[in-house]
Amino acid sequence: MIDSETVIRILHLEDSDLDAELVEAALDAIGRPYAVERVMDGPAFAAAAQPGRHDLILADFVLPTFDGLGALMVAQAQCPDTPFVFVSGTLGEETAVEALKNGAVDYITKQRLERLPRTVLRALAEAQAKHDKRLAEAALQSLNDTLEIRIVERTRELAASNAALQTQIVERERVEEALRLAQRLEAVGQLTSGVAHDFNNLLTVISGNIEFLAREVTGERSQRRLALMKGAADRGANLTAQLLAFSRRQRLAPTPVSLNQTVASMRDLLQSSMGGAVRIETTLHADLWPALVDATQIELVILNLAINARDAMAVGGSLTIETANVTVKAQPTRPEEPVPGEYVMVAISDTGTGMTPDVVKRVFEPFFTTKEVGKGSGLGLAQAYGFVKQSGGGIRIDTIVGEGTSIRVYLPRVTGRMEEFAPGPMPGVAVEAPAPGREAVLLVVDDDTAVREITVTRLSEAGHVVREAGSGLAALSSLEADPRVDLVVLDFAMPGMNGAEVASEIRKRWPGMPVLFVTGYADTTALMKVGAVGTDNIVQKPFRDGELERKVASALVNRTPSGLRLVSGSAGRS
Ligand SMILES: Nc1ncnc2c1ncn2[C@@H]1O[C@H](COP(=O)(O)OP(=O)(O)OP(=O)(O)O)[C@@H](O)[C@H]1O
Ligand SMILES: [Mg+2]
Numbered sequence: 159m160i161d162s163e164t165v166i167r168i169l170h171l172e173d174s175d176l177d178a179e180l181v182e183a184a185l186d187a188i189g190r191p192y193a194v195e196r197v198m199d200g201p202a203f204a205a206a207a208q209p210g211r212h213d214l215i216l217a218d219f220v221l222p223t224f225d226g227l228g229a230l231m232v233a234q235a236q237c238p239d240t241p242f243v244f245v246s247g248t249l250g251e252e253t254a255v256e257a258l259k260n261g262a263v264d265y266i267t268k269q270r271l272e273r274l275p276r277t278v279l280r281a282l283a284e285a286q287a288k289h290d291k292r293l294a295e296a297a298l299q300s301l302n303d304t305l306e307i308r309i310v311e312r313t314r315e316l317a318a319s320n321a322a323l324q325t326q327i328v329e330r331e332r333v334e335e336a337l338r339l340a341q342r343l344e345a346v347g348q349l350t351s352g353v354a355h356d357f358n359n360l361l362t363v364i365s366g367n368i369e370f371l372a373r374e375v376t377g378e379r380s381q382r383r384l385a386l387m388k389g390a391a392d393r394g395a396n397l398t399a400q401l402l403a404f405s406r407r408q409r410l411a412p413t414p415v416s417l418n419q420t421v422a423s424m425r426d427l428l429q430s431s432m433g434g435a436v437r438i439e440t441t442l443h444a445d446l447w448p449a450l451v452d453a454t455q456i457e458l459v460i461l462n463l464a465i466n467a468r469d470a471m472a473v474g475g476s477l478t479i480e481t482a483n484v485t486v487k488a489q490p491t492r493p494e495e496p497v498p499g500e501y502v503m504v505a506i507s508d509t510g511t512g513m514t515p516d517v518v519k520r521v522f523e524p525f526f527t528t529k530e531v532g533k534g535s536g537l538g539l540a541q542a543y544g545f546v547k548q549s550g551g552g553i554r555i556d557t558i559v560g561e562g563t564s565i566r567v568y569l570p571r572v573t574g575r576m577e578e579f580a581p582g583p584m585p586g587v588a589v590e591a592p593a594p595g596r597e598a599v600l601l602v603v604d605d606d607t608a609v610r611e612i613t614v615t616r617l618s619e620a621g622h623v624v625r626e627a628g629s630g631l632a633a634l635s636s637l638e639a640d641p642r643v644d645l646v647v648l649d650f651a652m653p654g655m656n657g658a659e660v661a662s663e664i665r666k667r668w669p670g671m672p673v674l675f676v677t678g679y680a681d682t683t684a685l686m687k688v689g690a691v692g693t694d695n696i697v698q699k700p701f702r703d704g705e706l707e708r709k710v711a712s713a714l715v716n717r718t719p720s721g722l723r724l725v726s727g728s729a730g731r732s
Contacts, residue, residue, distance in 0.1 A: 219246035366612030435474030470510025496552025630655030
């Protein structure tokens with residue numbers, strides 16, 4: 159920065175001492191400090207003309223061994239930023255123009271040295287302006303350069319957050335899809351369980367009456383017709399049982415099960431269901447944890463999965479059943495998948511057709527099948543899904559079209575001590591008949607008259623004294639009027655006061671009075687609330703193979719003695 163205090167550094171090319179003095183005298187008129195480095199010939203000038211060393215160059219035009227234009231060229235080459243002014247005796251117009259063209263900023267004749275101060279100041283100001291401009295340009299350039307870097311960085315940041323956002327969107331869509339699937343299955347489950355419940359009541363009436371008729375009808379043809387009807391009713395009952403399994407309202411009796419044993423014991427059955435073209439291999443883990451599941455249902459599930467595998471291997475192949483202890487760490491991404499935890503796994507894999515993504519999406523829906531009419535009802539996997547979920551496990555499907563399918567079933571492992579699961583008395587074993595001398599009095603409570611009629615008839619035929627009530631309230635007033643009842647046989651789903659409410663009222667007012675639930679489905683949570691969790695005090699509708707009679711007899715034997723028993727006077731019965 160040039161200011162009035164700064165010394166102006168001048169390189170002066172001049173061979174004449176006198177002229178040099180005249181020039182300096184003219185410079186004095188600037189009124190600012192200055193320092194002159196004087197040189198007299200080419201080599202000295204070339205040595206002195208260094209960038210940044212001077213603020214200004216003054217040069218004579220005609221020298222004995224050198225000339226002004228030569229000096230100008232040296233200056234242009236070595237210190238192009240230092241302003242160059244000719245101070246010369248005579249300078250023709252042409253030469254002057256030539257000089258300016260070549261980069262001199264001005265020229266002054268020695269006859270008019272009074273112009274020198276102004277010229278010097280202007281040259282310095284222009285040089286300063288040029289310098290400032292260059293600085294500004296450099297600053298701008300560097301700003302531009304960093305701007306590019308900043309843009310590149312910012313673009314990269316944006317791209318990264320965009321990618322993150324995309325991942326989030328995909329993840330959200332996946333979660334929403336899983337939720338939709340779960341809700342769909344849930345809705346279908348509610349619907350099916352409602353339908354199944356009503357059908358079970360109808361089937362109870364149908365099967366019961368078929369049974370009664372079969373005892374009365376003698377003709378062979380009529381008997382055959384009744385047998386056909388019975389078969390159809392049984393198939394209906396199987397179907398509703400599958401629907402209930404899907405909607406997770408199946409009655410389950412979880413016990414510790416060695417799945418290795420289950421698989422081993424099913425080998426013959428599986429081999430005969432597979433036919434000759436399918437090879438069966440088993441890989442059973444040696445130290446398999448016991449699973450806590452319903453032993454019969456898990457067999458059904460394995461059989462169902464094996465039959466699906468067989469159907470997918472029409473031309474033959476191999477079926478592999480594998481067991482393993484598995485710790486699941488990942489969160490489920492589909493409704494059927496297990497939540498993190500420890501599981502006993504059984505995997506059924508085939509080398510069959512595999513499934514397309516569209517099929518996989520729907521396999522758990524009841525009635526979804528790709529098989530011909532009559533070949534599949536589409537309930538196998540729905541049943542497996544409901545059962546496994548109700549048991550607290552999960553399922554995973556891995557499938558590749560054209561290569562095969564592997565379905566892994568995760569079941570809860572037994573936690574806690576094994577003794578807690580010591581088997582109770584086997585259902586169905588012969589139970590003691592009620593003590594002789596007095597018939598047991600039963601109160602049958604059911605809002606459905608036709609169903610109640612079947613229940614009452616069966617139990618009367620089994621030798622019990624049966625009272626009836628068409629609602630929970632009616633049952634309570636009947637008990638109030640006469641509490642001499644040995645067992646209440648209570649329908650679970652009734653309008654108004656439901657079975658659970660009636661049971662807890664009975665428990666309050668007549669503690670110790672045993673209750674046997676009859677249900678078209680087992681709403682496990684509600685039944686658990688009233689303490690009826692064992693399978694012994696629940697009878698499934700429609701009644702099968704004398705289950706009602708057996709459980710009634712069993713409840714009469716197992717009931718705890720209570721104040722009411724005094725009425726019966728048979729202290730020996732407990
Ligand atoms: N191992 C498998 N390989 C290829 N496709 C399969 C396999 N298991 C199931 N599927 C497909 O899933 C559909 C549904 O199976 P699911 O077991 O629920 O019903 P289904 O076998 O058709 O009838 P059901 O089991 O009631 O007799 C099948 O129709 C089939 O398309
Ligand atoms: Mg199937």
